[in-house]
Amino acid sequence: MTLHLLLLLLHSILILVLASSSAIDPAQELDWEAAQRRDRVERLPGQPKTPPLRQFSGYIPVSxxxxxxxxxxxxxxxxRSPHSKPLVLWLNGGPGCSSLAYGAVEEIGPFRIKANATGLYSNPYAWNKVANLLFLESPAGVGYSYSNTTTDTDAFGDTRTAEDAYSFLLKWFQRFPQYKSREFYILGESYAGHYVPQLAKLVHDGxxxxxKTIINLKGFMVGNAVTDWYYDNLGIVDYYWTHALISDETYTTMKRHCKFTSVELSSECQRIMDYASNQEIGNVDLHSIYTPVCLEATWSSSTGRKSSRTAPHWNPLWxxxxxxxxxxxxxxxxxxxxPDVQRALHANGTPNNVPHPWxxxxYGILENWHDKAFSVLPIYKELIKAGLRIWVYSGDEDAMVPVTGTRYWIRSLKLPIVNRWYPWYYMDQVAGWSQTYKGLTFATVRGAGHEVPVLQPDRSLSLLEHYLRGKPLPKR
Known part of the structure; x- marks a missing residue:
């Protein structure tokens, strides 16, 4: 037996094991209603009265x-008819960042947190206007998710993250069987550019x-997505230079010394990257290069530590x-x-004691991420052939995972073009640009950074609506 066939056999066995491990005794199936009642969130501290909202939260064991x-x-x-709306799973990346911190309360969820953290206010562009939103803190160790096994900290990586997320889904649909027949989509951004297609592949293979179909997966969509080490990093270098973040000399040196042929940078490439960051780019948020950084806390140049003095931050974009x-x-x-928020969310309480603050x-997860795929493009090729609805979008002001790199790796797929490059519109304004390929749609969002819904919430909601309908973005 060849190594390739052996790996395929082991992968098939893993899928069957994951599916079977989620099976429960038929006598327990009636317990789902009780489990939902336990997970029901009646009201969050400081939650506004409108809109009326049904919400649930809790834990799913995955080991x-x-x-x-x-x-x-x-x-x-x-x-008006929430039971007819699809289910969207949202994942943030990092690796190690919380889908509650970013997706839920900064981008697409129904609430925003007040500046003094005493309460919430409504997000008028929440994505749950058109879909049921399921936020997952993944992998274990992120946010409220946890592991009580210390050896788990030595095994952070792509493979186990996808396997745990798949195990979560199988068990979550047992707890919420009313969602089994719904259209299901997996969405995310940043390093979820790995999480999303890797999880989609496990669901597809399962x-x-x-x-019969276990999970009614229809497609996935990713934004400013880490996808391919070579193309993403090549795009970063070109984006830095074309957006005047670095000098001509530094750009030339980067092109000479940074080949991006492995997930580890050469010492010379790392040196010039550090020089660009410390000497040329300055205090710019590379996730959103034209917006102000948070100045809520100041740093001591002598100690490199955060001082206790809090300064007001300048925020011209309110x-x-x-x-x-x-x-x-x-x-x-x-x-x-x-504590009152954690009680309301059924988080960090007996027996689910989280061994770390939220x-x-x-960043310990990021530092111990041992299993990182060089590229997920082989998964794209497989799932495009499988007919899943796949969209990719980029905020054009992001220098972390910039639009340049995304365009490079999409071009490498050599997909036939269905609709050539065109401006798409929202409220009679150009909202971005789009091109449709056979099996994949690409769109930019004008004036958005790494987290597209933060600066362009209305355009991002329009993007989601067209994606869920399977309709091209409007030309006018």
Whole structure:
């Protein structure tokens, strides 16, 4: 037997094991209603009265011994017929960043956190207007998700993250069987550019291995997505230069020394990248290069540590409902560490004691990420052939995972063009540009950074609506 066939056999066995491990005794199937009642969130501290909202949150164990569990938050659609709306799973990346901190309360969820973290206010462009939103803190160790096994910290990586997320889904649909027949989509951004297609492949393979569809997956969509080490990093270098973040000399040196042929940078490439960051780019948020950084806390140049003095931050982009605030993650950290918030969300309580404070990002996970795919493009090729609805979008002001790199790797797929490059519109304004390929749609969002819904909430909601309908973005 060849190595390739052996790997395929082991992969098929893994899928069957994951599916079978989620099976429960028929006598327990009636317990789903009780489980939903336990997970029902009646009201969050400081939650506005409108819109009326059904929400659920809690834990799903994903390891056989139950010592590793993932935390979810479901916000049902506020549409007139929520039961007819699809289910969207949202994943943030990092690796190590919380889908609550970013997706839920900064981007697409029904609420925003007030600056003093004492309450919430409504997001008028929440994506649950058109879909039921399921936020997942993944992998274990992120946010409220946890592992009580210390050896798990040595195994962070793409493979186990996808396997745990798939195990979560199988068990979550047992707890919420009313969603089994709904159209299901997986969405995310940044390093979820790995999580999303890798999970979609496991779901697709699990459906193929079963006698009937287990999860009604229809497609996936990713934004500013880490996808291919070579093309993404090549795009970063070109974006830096074309947006005047670095000098001609530094650009030339980067092109000479940075080949991006492995996930580890050469020492010379790392040196010039550090020089660009420290000497040329300055205090710019590379996630959104034209917006202000959070100045809520200051740093001591002598110690390199945060000082205790808090300074007001300059925020010229506060524009009514858009409400951009670069300090939002710090508000989330205060809010989600409140005991009353944790009680309302059924988080961090016996027996689910989280062995770490809630933070927007767990940087220990990033530092111990041992399993990182060089590229997920082979998965794209497979799932495009399978007929899933696949869209990719980019905020054009993001220098972390810039539009240049995304265009490079899409071009490498050599897909036939169906609709050539055109401007798409929202409210009679150019909202971005789009091109449709056979099996994939690409769109930019004008004036958006790494987290597209933060600066362009109305355009991003329009993008979602067209994606869920399978309709091209409007030309006028």
């Amino acid at each position: 056989r011994d139950g010592r590793r569990a993932l935390f979810y938050w479901l916000t049902e659609s506020t549409a 459906n193929k291995a079963a006698s 524009m009514g409902q858009t409400g951009f605030d670069p300090c939002t993650p710090s508000y989330a950290e205060k809010y989600f560490n409140r 933070t927007p990002c767990n």
